[in-house]
Amino acid sequence: xxxxxxxxxxxxxxxxxxxxxxxxxxxxxxxxxxxxxxxxxxxxxxxxxxxxxxxxxxxxxxxxxxxxxxxxxxxxxxxxxxxxxxxxxxxxxxxxxxxxxxxxxxxxxxxxxxxxxxxxxxxxxxxxxxxxxxxxxxxxxxxxxxxxxxxxxxxxxxxxxxxxxxxxxxxxxxxxxxxxxxxxxxxxxxxxxxxxxxxxxxxxxxxxxxxxxxxxxxxxxxxxxxxxxxxxxxxxxxxxxxxxxxxxxxxxxxxxxxxxxxx
Numbered sequence: 001x002x003x004x005x006x007x008x009x010x011x012x013x014x015x016x017x018x019x020x021x022x023x024x025x026x027x028x029x030x031x032x033x034x035x036x037x038x039x040x041x042x043x044x045x046x047x048x049x050x051x052x053x054x055x056x057x058x059x060x061x062x063x064x065x066x067x068x069x070x071x072x073x074x075x076x077x078x079x080x081x082x083x084x085x086x087x088x089x090x091x092x093x094x095x096x097x098x099x100x101x102x103x104x105x106x107x108x109x110x111x112x113x114x115x116x117x118x119x120x121x122x123x124x125x126x127x128x129x130x131x132x133x134x135x136x137x138x139x140x141x142x143x144x145x146x147x148x149x150x151x152x153x154x155x156x157x158x159x160x161x162x163x164x165x166x167x168x169x170x171x172x173x174x175x176x177x178x179x180x181x182x183x184x185x186x187x188x189x190x191x192x193x194x195x196x197x198x199x200x201x202x203x204x205x206x207x208x209x210x211x212x213x214x215x216x217x218x219x220x221x222x223x224x225x226x227x228x229x230x231x232x233x234x235x236x237x238x239x240x241x242x243x244x245x246x247x248x249x250x251x252x253x254x255x256x257x258x259x260x261x262x263x
Contacts, residue, residue, distance in 0.1 A: 105202075112235035
């Protein structure tokens with residue numbers, strides 16, 4: 001009997017060792033995978049967005065945007081201000097910074113929405129600060145980018161880089177809008193023709209954390225994904241508010257069923 005008990009104990013011990021080894025191997029593989037993914041993400045920071053990713057973001061189907069609706073995304077505040085920035089077209093002004101995780105989330109929605117009214121060039125890969133909340137949130141930077149549209153002017157100010165150093169300088173006109181309609185310098189700040197304003201991100205950055213840009217691009221046009229329910233729901237609201245400021249032009253965008261007048 002003692003011999004049998006000893007054998008059973010040895011078998012249990014061996015099984016325990018194998019189980020622990022398996023867990024360790026799985027943990028190390030997962031950790032290495034995450035490290036490699038983070039390294040790959042870091043290598044892309046500051047580089048121009050790939051044509052494939054830009055196509056995925058800029059060509060989100062109207063059917064997807066309609067299906068997700070506005071969901072739980074936060075709405076802009078409707079105000080009645082005169083446009084301060086002197087241009088012939090409605091101005092969409094964004095003020096943010098590359099380190100900011102909430103700016104990181106809001107930029108995705110802005111690119112989806114604004115791409116329905118015009119074309120971006122030279123957008124770049126960016127990660128939010130590694131030391132802030134929601135560290136290394138994958139995003140797109142407007143620094144160095146241009147936007148061309150017949151219907152609106154888009155002006156962006158990325159105040160600081162990932163490390164918090166000064167990156168771009170806000171103009172007096174932009175500062176006037178930011179100070180008048182913003183919340184004590186909080187970012188991100190978005191103003192649509194001084195008719196609709198929002199400070200903060202319309203959805204939580206946690207939706208994006210831990211993903212690559214490619215994963216986000218793949219899921220952004222899937223109405224059942226959490227990405228679409230965050231990014232596209234926010235874009236739904238932005239598109240609607242821009243349409244109201246452009247007198248519902250262009251018609252192919254502003255005639256979509258999800259674009260509704262203010263109640």
